[in-house]
Structure formats: C-alpha cells, structure tokens
Amino acid sequence: MKKSFMFLMGIVMVLLGSVTAVSAGVENSVYDIAKSNSDFSTLAGAVDANGLAGVLDGEGSFTVFAPTNAAFDAYFGAGIDREATVATTLLYHVVPGKYDAAAVVNSDTLDTVFGPDIDVAIVGGNVVLDGVATVVATNIIGSNGIVHVIDAVLPPPVNALYQSTLGDPSLSIAEVATADGRFTTLLAALDAAGLAGTFAAPGNYTVFAPTDDAFAKLPAGTIEALLADPSGALTDILTYHVVPDSLSINQVANDSNLPTLNGETLPVGSNGQYVTVDGVNIVLFNIRTSNGVIHAIDTVMLP
Structure with a gap:
C-alpha cells in the first residue's frame, strides 16, 4: 500500500x-x-x-x-x-x-x-x-x-498453548471446567442443551467460557427462560461461544473475526487491557485441555 x-x-x-x-x-x-x-x-x-x-x-x-x-x-x-x-x-x-x-x-x-x-x-x-x-x-x-x-505488548501470532501452565492437557474441556469451579452455570447450560457430551469427547475446540459471575450479570429470569428452550436460543448462544479449532490467545489476538459453531463470526479486538471477542473481555486464557482450550470471559455473548 x-x-x-x-x-x-x-x-x-x-x-x-x-x-x-x-x-x-x-x-x-x-x-x-x-x-x-x-x-x-x-x-x-x-x-x-x-x-x-x-x-x-x-x-x-x-x-x-x-x-x-x-x-x-x-x-x-x-x-x-x-x-x-x-x-x-x-x-x-x-x-x-x-x-x-x-x-x-x-x-x-x-x-x-x-x-x-x-x-x-x-x-x-x-x-x-x-x-x-x-x-x-x-x-x-x-x-x-x-x-x-x-503502549501495549504485541502478542505473537503463534499457538503457545503447550507453554501454558493452566488447565490439564490430559482432561477434556468438560472435566477441566468442572474442576475449575467457576463455570458451573455454563456446564449446567451445556447439559440442558445436550452439548455436554460434545466437550467431553475427543475434538478440537476453543471455548470462550462465561464465568458464573458473567451469567449472574444477565437480567433476572434470563437463565431460566433459556433453560426452558434448550434446543433454541440456549443452543444458539452456547454455540456462539465455540470456535471449531484450538486457538491460543496469541492466535485469537491476531485475528479479526473467528467462525463459531452456530455459523456467526466473533469480532476480535482489544481495549488496551484485554483481548476482546464481540466486545467482551477475555479475563483468563490458555487453559489447556485434551480437546481444545478454554478462554474465560466476563460477560455472556449474545449472537
């Protein structure tokens, strides 16, 4: 140019x-x-x-x-x-x-x-x-x-998951999330939507996982309404949080849009403190698992 x-x-x-x-x-x-x-x-x-x-x-x-x-x-x-x-x-x-x-x-x-x-x-x-x-x-x-x-550190565009000390590469996404203790609402939602088995089986996923605190920020009654429609809006929201590839935070940060399991794309950005997806902060990242990686986010994303 x-x-x-x-x-x-x-x-x-x-x-x-x-x-x-x-x-x-x-x-x-x-x-x-x-x-x-x-x-x-x-x-x-x-x-x-x-x-x-x-x-x-x-x-x-x-x-x-x-x-x-x-x-x-x-x-x-x-x-x-x-x-x-x-x-x-x-x-x-x-x-x-x-x-x-x-x-x-x-x-x-x-x-x-x-x-x-x-x-x-x-x-x-x-x-x-x-x-x-x-x-x-x-x-x-x-x-x-x-x-x-x-004024900011440049994350190199490589998969550095093998260097992370977080998570356990011998356990599945479901097992690591369960052991962590901060994703109980997400796990319950995955179970209700019939997706829990997907993340317990072999695969290759990046899960942008809302913490329990993130779910607690939703308006009163939202979670209950979603659980009442597990094959509709709940599944759409959950699959919007999953990319069908295992991406380290460095790879996420060096992309502009990520395809999700629900067919939508997640815009990637930065606010000077956190890497963001769809404007939501990634607050903990590179949590290793046997079938992908978990990046924790502080807000539930809505497609």
Missing part, C-alpha cells in the same frame, strides 16, 4: 513531537537504553531473565518496539503466566535492521527476529502495530539500533 509523502511526513512529525525523555545516545546499546530507564524495567528484567541481554547489547542492527511497564502490567494482568511465553513475546518486538520513524510509517509489515511479521497501519493519525499497540515515542537512537516506545 503506497502512502502519500505529505501524509507520511505529517505522521512522522507528530511522532517526533511525542518523544519523551529517555536515556539514549550512540554510546548506549538498545539494551542500555532499556536498562537505564525506569519505564522499561519490566522489559529489561525480561530480557535479562531470558538470556537476551548479550544479543541486544552486542554488535548488530536492531529496531526494538519497547512496551512500557504499564503495557506489560496490562498484558500479564489478564492471567498469562510470565515465564511461559515471555521469550517468544520479546523476540516478536525486535526487528532486524534500523527502522527510524519514517521507515516504520512507510512500511506495511516488518519482519521480526521471531519470524512472523508485524502489521503496520495508520489509525487516526497514529502508527498502530498489529491493531493492538500505538507508537508513542520514536527514534531513541542507540549504538546498535533504534528504540520506539509502544
């Missing part, structure tokens, strides 16, 4: 004007920049913990999209296990080569050290990566690369 020169320059000037005070300089590596600034303490600690300091402190040419501490807090606050996916996530924020603000704006995609590309778009005059993170400061120059600051 070719972007007009004057438009690109306007975006670049806005980005340059947003640069905050960060320790930088050609004598500092991109690792030094992260290490010396308190806003990047989570990033620097993760780099250290995963043995990447030598890479980002050594010779080379890198562009690092650096999430702030607040961005990491929001990302991990949604229930992800820090040690399980952080190494992959870090590598997805590093692009080989030096891309200043102008080069980023002029790109549609950027290769990453991890492998998959980052999508670049202009949204409302801002540079947005993967539809998730906004670039808030640019062109922090180091001896071996450039750092741009972003």
Whole structure:
C-alpha cells in the first residue's frame, strides 16, 4: 500500500513531537537504553531473565518496539503466566535492521527476529502495530539500533498453548471446567442443551467460557427462560461461544473475526487491557485441555 509523502511526513512529525525523555545516545546499546530507564524495567528484567541481554547489547542492527511497564502490567494482568511465553513475546518486538520513524510509517509489515511479521497501519493519525499497540515515542537512537516506545505488548501470532501452565492437557474441556469451579452455570447450560457430551469427547475446540459471575450479570429470569428452550436460543448462544479449532490467545489476538459453531463470526479486538471477542473481555486464557482450550470471559455473548 503506497502512502502519500505529505501524509507520511505529517505522521512522522507528530511522532517526533511525542518523544519523551529517555536515556539514549550512540554510546548506549538498545539494551542500555532499556536498562537505564525506569519505564522499561519490566522489559529489561525480561530480557535479562531470558538470556537476551548479550544479543541486544552486542554488535548488530536492531529496531526494538519497547512496551512500557504499564503495557506489560496490562498484558500479564489478564492471567498469562510470565515465564511461559515471555521469550517468544520479546523476540516478536525486535526487528532486524534500523527502522527510524519514517521507515516504520512507510512500511506495511516488518519482519521480526521471531519470524512472523508485524502489521503496520495508520489509525487516526497514529502508527498502530498489529491493531493492538500505538507508537508513542520514536527514534531513541542507540549504538546498535533504534528504540520506539509502544503502549501495549504485541502478542505473537503463534499457538503457545503447550507453554501454558493452566488447565490439564490430559482432561477434556468438560472435566477441566468442572474442576475449575467457576463455570458451573455454563456446564449446567451445556447439559440442558445436550452439548455436554460434545466437550467431553475427543475434538478440537476453543471455548470462550462465561464465568458464573458473567451469567449472574444477565437480567433476572434470563437463565431460566433459556433453560426452558434448550434446543433454541440456549443452543444458539452456547454455540456462539465455540470456535471449531484450538486457538491460543496469541492466535485469537491476531485475528479479526473467528467462525463459531452456530455459523456467526466473533469480532476480535482489544481495549488496551484485554483481548476482546464481540466486545467482551477475555479475563483468563490458555487453559489447556485434551480437546481444545478454554478462554474465560466476563460477560455472556449474545449472537
């Protein structure tokens, strides 16, 4: 996609004007920049913990999209296990080569050290990566690369379920949900609709599972009315919460629409704190099972 020169320059000037005070300089590596600034303490600690300091402190040419501490807090606050996916996530924020603000704006995609590309778009005059993170400061120059600051962590588009510590891959969706204790209303609804056996048998599903608290938010009498019509509205609603494939949160976050068992599609988004489906927050995710994955949501979705 070719972007007009004057438009690109306007975006670049806005980005340059947003640069905050960060320790930088050609004598500092991109690792030094992260290490010396308190806003990047989570990033620097993760780099250290995963043995990447030598890479980002050594010779080379890198562009690092650096999430702030607040961005990491929001990302991990949604229930992800820090040690399980952080190494992959870090590598997805590093692009080989030096891309200043102008080069980023002029790109549609950027290769990453991890492998998959980052999508670049202009949204409302801002540079947005993967539809998730906004670039808030640019062109922090180091001896071996450039750092741009972003306001959200980019989830890499891979299936990282095997890295999750949640759930039990030897148990079915029905068994894991039962053992969890927060999905009793959902399980009762599945049983009433004759779907409980589906999620106890072999298969490959992603279940966006409303918690008991989510069902409790429905208007009085709604659950009873649905249970009275198990083959109609109840089945439609329940199958709207199921995707016929096993998708990790990273894969969900990198899609825009997901097909469901009831034939409708679920729009995927982000509100800066949570990945959302149909505007509903995914509050706990990558709960492994033998026949798919459970992502807990805080509201019942209505097709």
